[in-house]
Amino acid sequence: MLDKTYDPAAVEAGRDEAWEAAGRYRPRGAGTPYCIMMPPPNVTGSLHMGHALNHTVQDTLVRFKRMQGRDVLWQPGTDHAGIATQMVVERELAAEGTSRRAIGREAFVDRVWQWKAESGRTIVAQLRRLGASPDWSRERFTMDDGLSAAVRRAFVSLHREGLIYKDERLVNWDCQLHTAISDLEVVSKEVDGQLWHFAYPLEDGSGSITVATTRPETMLGDTGVAVHPEDERYRDLVGKHVVLPLVGRRIPIVADEYSDPEKGTGAVKITPAHDFNDFEVGRRRGLEALNILDPDGRLNDTVPAAYRGLDRFAARDRVVADLDAAGVLVKTEPYRYMVPFGDRSNTVIEPYLTDQWFCDAPTLAKDAIAAVEDGRTTFVPANWAATYFDWMRNIQPWCISRQLWWGHRIPAWYGPDGAVFVEESEADAHAAARAHYGREVALEQDPDVLDTWFSSGLWPFSTLDWPAGSSELQRYYPTDVLVTGFDIIFFWVARMMMQGLHFMGEVPFREVYIHGLVRDEAGQKMSKSKGNIVDPLQLVEDYGADALRFAILASLAQGRDIKLGESRVQGYRNFVTKLWNAARFCELQDCRPEPAFAPEAVETTLNRWIVADLAATRDVVTAALEGYRFNEAALALYRFVWDRFCDWYLELAKPVLDAGGPAAAETRATAAWVLGRVFRLLHPMMPFVTEALDEQLLGAEPHGLIVADWPAPVAVDDGGARAEIEWLIALVSEIRTARSELRVPASARLALWIAEPDAAVRARLAAWRPAIERLARLDGVHEGMPESAGGTLQVVVDGLTYVVPLAGHVDVDEERARLDKEMAKLEADVARLDRKLANPQFVAKAPEDVVEEQRERRAERAATLARLEAAAARLEGR
RNA sequence: GCGGGCGUAGCUCAGCGGUAGAGCACGGCGUUUACACCGCCGGUGUCGGAGGUUCGAACCCUUCCGCCCGCACCA
Numbered sequence: 001m002l003d004k005t006y007d008p009a010a011v012e013a014g015r016d017e018a019w020e021a022a023g024r025y026r027p028r029g030a031g032t033p034y035c036i037m038m039p040p041p042n043v044t045g046s047l048h049m050g051h052a053l054n055h056t057v058q059d060t061l062v063r064f065k066r067m068q069g070r071d072v073l074w075q076p077g078t079d080h081a082g083i084a085t086q087m088v089v090e091r092e093l094a095a096e097g098t099s100r101r102a103i104g105r106e107a108f109v110d111r112v113w114q115w116k117a118e119s120g121r122t123i124v125a126q127l128r129r130l131g132a133s134p135d136w137s138r139e140r141f142t143m144d145d146g147l148s149a150a151v152r153r154a155f156v157s158l159h160r161e162g163l164i165y166k167d168e169r170l171v172n173w174d175c176q177l178h179t180a181i182s183d184l185e186v187v188s189k190e191v192d193g194q195l196w197h198f199a200y201p202l203e204d205g206s207g208s209i210t211v212a213t214t215r216p217e218t219m220l221g222d223t224g225v226a227v228h229p230e231d232e233r234y235r236d237l238v239g240k241h242v243v244l245p246l247v248g249r250r251i252p253i254v255a256d257e258y259s260d261p262e263k264g265t266g267a268v269k270i271t272p273a274h275d276f277n278d279f280e281v282g283r284r285r286g287l288e289a290l291n292i293l294d295p296d297g298r299l300n301d302t303v304p305a306a307y308r309g310l311d312r313f314a315a316r317d318r319v320v321a322d323l324d325a326a327g328v329l330v331k332t333e334p335y336r337y338m339v340p341f342g343d344r345s346n347t348v349i350e351p352y353l354t355d356q357w358f359c360d361a362p363t364l365a366k367d368a369i370a371a372v373e374d375g376r377t378t379f380v381p382a383n384w385a386a387t388y389f390d391w392m393r394n395i396q397p398w399c400i401s402r403q404l405w406w407g408h409r410i411p412a413w414y415g416p417d418g419a420v421f422v423e424e425s426e427a428d429a430h431a432a433a434r435a436h437y438g439r440e441v442a443l444e445q446d447p448d449v450l451d452t453w454f455s456s457g458l459w460p461f462s463t464l465d466w467p468a469g470s471s472e473l474q475r476y477y478p479t480d481v482l483v484t485g486f487d488i489i490f491f492w493v494a495r496m497m498m499q500g501l502h503f504m505g506e507v508p509f510r511e512v513y514i515h516g517l518v519r520d521e522a523g524q525k526m527s528k529s530k531g532n533i534v535d536p537l538q539l540v541e542d543y544g545a546d547a548l549r550f551a552i553l554a555s556l557a558q559g560r561d562i563k564l565g566e567s568r569v570q571g572y573r574n575f576v577t578k579l580w581n582a583a584r585f586c587e588l589q590d591c592r593p594e595p596a597f598a599p600e601a602v603e604t605t606l607n608r609w610i611v612a613d614l615a616a617t618r619d620v621v622t623a624a625l626e627g628y629r630f631n632e633a634a635l636a637l638y639r640f641v642w643d644r645f646c647d648w649y650l651e652l653a654k655p656v657l658d659a660g661g662p663a664a665a666e667t668r669a670t671a672a673w674v675l676g677r678v679f680r681l682l683h684p685m686m687p688f689v690t691e692a693l694d695e696q697l698l699g700a701e702p703h704g705l706i707v708a709d710w711p712a713p714v715a716v717d718d719g720g721a722r723a724e725i726e727w728l729i730a731l732v733s734e735i736r737t738a739r740s741e742l743r744v745p746a747s748a749r750l751a752l753w754i755a756e757p758d759a760a761v762r763a764r765l766a767a768w769r770p771a772i773e774r775l776a777r778l779d780g781v782h783e784g785m786p787e788s789a790g791g792t793l794q795v796v797v798d799g800l801t802y803v804v805p806l807a808g809h810v811d812v813d814e815e816r817a818r819l820d821k822e823m824a825k826l827e828a829d830v831a832r833l834d835r836k837l838a839n840p841q842f843v844a845k846a847p848e849d850v851v852e853e854q855r856e857r858r859a860e861r862a863a864t865l866a867r868l869e870a871a872a873a874r875l876e877g878r
Numbered sequence: 879g880c881g882g883g884c885g886u887a888g889c890u891c892a893g894c895g896g897u898a899g900a901g902c903a904c905g906g907c908g909u910u911u912a913c914a915c916c917g918c919c920g921g922u923g924u925c926g927g928a929g930g931u932u933c934g935a936a937c938c939c940u941u942c943c944g945c946c947c948g949c950a951c952c953a
Contacts, residue, residue, distance in 0.1 A: 002912095004912095004913095005913090005915085006913095006915080188950095188951095188952075190952095195953070197953090211953070212953045213953065214952080214953075259953090260953080263953050264953030265953070266953085267953085268953050269953080275952095277952090335953090337951095337952050337953090338951075338952045339952080340952090383882065383883085384882085386881065386882065387881075387882065387948070387949090390880085390881060390882090390948085390949070391948095391949075394949085394950090486882095486947090486948085487948090489948095490948095490949095517947095543915095554901085555890085555891080557891070557892070561946090561947090562890095562891095563890060563891085564890095565890085565902095567890095567901095567902060567903090568890080568901080568902080570902095570915080571901065571902065571915095572901095573915065574915045574916090575915090576915090577913070577915045577916095578912095578913065578915080578916085580912090580913080580915095581912045581913035581915090581916085582912065582913080583912085584912050584913080585912030585913080586912080587912085588911095588912065589912090631891090631892075632892085635892080635900075635901090638900095638901090639900085646912085646913085647917090650912080651910085654910085733918095733919095736918060736919065737918095737919065737920085739918090739919085740906080740907070740918070740919040740920075741919075741920085743906090743907080745907090745909085746907065746908055746909045746910095746918080747908090747909055748909090749909090774910070775910085775918095777909065777910085777918095829897075832897085833897085836896095836933085836934080839933060839934090840933085841932095841933040841934090842933040842934070843933080844933075845932085845933045845934090846896075846933055846934075847896090850896055850934095853896080853897095854896085854897090857897070861897095
């Protein structure tokens with residue numbers, strides 16, 4: 001027996017373990033392969049709404065495909081997330097009063113591994129709680145031996161091809177983390193600052209040129225002043241020199257297109273080592289790049305003694321004060337401008353001149369762009385391709401080295417004279433060094449590690465045992481679809497495309513399904529600082545994973561962010577409860593699956609109707625899931641279960657079941673069959689409750705639904721069943737509405753009269769009399785016109801008038817008013833349709849079936865109207 | 879500045895060329911031993927504004943207004 005109330009916790013408990021133990025998560029080995037690579041969550045992270053959304057979508061797809069008979073591999077794993085993880089552990093050390101530098105590199109890395117071992121299971125456990133069904137036996141971690149080997153192979157190979165190189169360039173430098181970061185890890189924020197104008201005196205004493213800056217401390221590194229070649233104001237100054245105040249350095253005034261006469265004073269100070277634009281100008285004009293900062297962001301020894309060792313911001317104040325004292329501060333104005341911050345450290349990022357490893361992204365991007373252009377990979381929704389192209393076509397060399405300790409150590413070793421040996425192992429490096437020097441030398445490995453995304457970019461094939469190779473690699477690459485948020489199209493999707501195409505010669509995935517972000521009920525992005533985080537696990541605890549999953553999917557309109565509040569989840573928990581109770585009713589009614597049940601062969605109108613309706617729902621759901629229209633699939637099932645099966649089918653079945661006989665037997669079998677189909681259709685979206693019901697109610701074999709066949713289409717000839725049930729629903733609804741509007745007490749059992757039924761209607765009434773009486777609260781169905789005192793209620797359905805004598809329950813005026821309201825609506829409809837049909841253009845140009853449809857509609861409305869008019873007249877007549 | 883998106887019922891959103899919809903919220907009524915996590919009943923809303931295309935536009939085009947998100951700028 002099913003429990004009286006649905007208890008998600010009880011229903012969901014133990015099911016993940018059972019599925020896994022039964023091997024359900026593993027590829028079945030037969031069927032067309034279907035593969036999804038799980039975007040590896042940060043190993044030390046915990047589940048947030050974004051994960052819940054992302055994994056619910058993947059799991060729904062995977063379960064759907066599994067049921068369709070595909071050989072499904074959902075490859076799971078986690079990411080080492082270099083900076084984020086290192087920071088967490090560093091914070092821990094700080095709390096203990098020590099630091100990574102204090103304990104040293106080796107001890108620190110050990111410590112991170114230790115921490116990973118402790119906290120690395122959380123996210124996986126949480127995903128399991130959600131119902132995620134990847135092949136956990138294949139779980140990978142980006143720093144596993146195999147994946148690390150893949151990283152080294154990729155690095156060495158790209159290096160040999162000249163696509164990875166070391167260069168001294170400006171990078172985004174994080175002064176707190178002491179590492180370079182990529183462009184993508186920099187977030188610009190608008191800041192209220194000041195714009196200072198300084199007059200740099202000309203060397204020849206003939207005056208000065210005024211430049212403006214928001215970062216005065218950088219003037220200590222100025223090696224030039226640029227003006228626009230066309231700028232009349234400064235034309236005569238080009239080629240002259242100024243003497244840099246405070247420093248005394250003689251620097252040239254150069255002409256360069258970069259200088260914008262409209263901006264600031266039109267003359268711009270050039271600090272090649274500390275500004276990306278200035279760096280380019282410096283290169284073009286042969287200006288020296290003078291690095292004035294140390295890795296902490298303090299001024300170094302290239303600046304005058306007074307400023308050495310000062311922090312960049314302290315130096316700023318000092319420089320301004322000194323320039324003011326020197327009389328060259330022309331003016332100071334408040335100024336709003338954009339300042340780059342590190343997305344992790346949230347400190348101001350400095351452009352900084354260092355030696356770093358770069359990947360030639362512009363070259364790798366070529367095929368990655370072509371692959372999307374020619375449709376080898378497509379985006380869903382398609383417009384995300386524009387974002388992808390936009391970034392790919394403007395891609396810059398990718399700085400892949402990080403001055404961190406946690407991550408893949410760069411496989412480069414340096415000899416005593418600085419010669420570099422890039423090899424997959426230290427042994428190989430030594431061999432190369434021997435060949436180079438003709439003797440054994442001491443080598444030192446590059447201290448840096450690689451950007452985390454370098455290894456994540458290899459994920460679609462490194463997880464399948466590349467470079468060693470395996471049958472899985474052959475079978476599942478390219479994967480079918482990547483499911484991810486738009487926020488990492490650049491970070492991750494682009495990198496996988498570049499590396500996948502380069503190393504595998506084929507795209508990593510054929511489709512990229514991009515979903516939105518989860519926001520709170522007010523549409524705010526969830527963040528810890530706002531305190532509006534909704535914890536998915538709390539929701540799972542309160543309402544069940546099934547409810548959360550279904551809520552997510554039902555809210556997931558394509559290409560939009562989703563706003564998910566608790567009430568939404570609650571609503572779908574109610575839906576699960578509804579399903580549970582419907583199943584329980586069927587159980588009480590002894591509905592059991594009939595092995596020989598053939599949906600096409602059911603005979604009663606009611607059963608033919610529900611079978612036909614379910615067949616249509618199946619088609620809608622199948623097409624919706626295939627097209628990533630999850631909300632459409634969810635809604636179709638919600639409607640079928642609640643509005644059709646529960647509200648009408650079961651209610652109409654009650655009298656049939658009570659009456660017994662062959663019709664009752666068929667109905668029991670049909671109900672059981674329909675529920676079984678519903679469980680299957682719903683399973684990818686709400687896996688737990690559907691399988692529990694399938695087992696408990698229908699006696700299906702344990703953990704079988706997850707691998708049950710997806711329902712095949714059913715070709716039903718409903719033989720007029722739909723029309724008949726629609727008539728019945730309309731009749732009952734009309735009477736209910738009229739009763740409610742006339743405030744007839746619910747308890748009043750009234751008779752139904754029909755004046756002139758034809759044979760068909762007479763038969764229908766006879767067949768459905770118990771149902772009509774039950775659902776419309778009636779007692780007796782009669783032919784003819786009633787002798788009524790005390791008013792009547794009259795409704796028109798399919799052109800026939802049905803009369804309910806009210807016997808004093810209501811007064812005539814109220815019924816008259818109700819009829820008037822309905823007639824007014826119909827009159828308006830008829831008038832509108834008449835206007836349309838009277839338009840010769842419409843009749844001539846619109847498709848025939850559309851015109852015919854309007855004519856029929858017009859006739860139907862007019863007939864109903866006539867009946868209502870007659871009914872009104874009868875009211876008057878008394 | 880460039881790109882993308884959004885503006886439909888109180889709220890959250892479907893619909894995207896042929897009668898304006900759902901859920902939630904709200905209000906009324908509670909009869910039916912599956913379900914109060916329920917049942918029944920209740921929606922005229924300039925489909926952001928203005929033009930245009932069309933026999934017909936919430937849906938296509940143009941333009942304007944308002945909001946959001948990327949990217950760039952960052953003297």
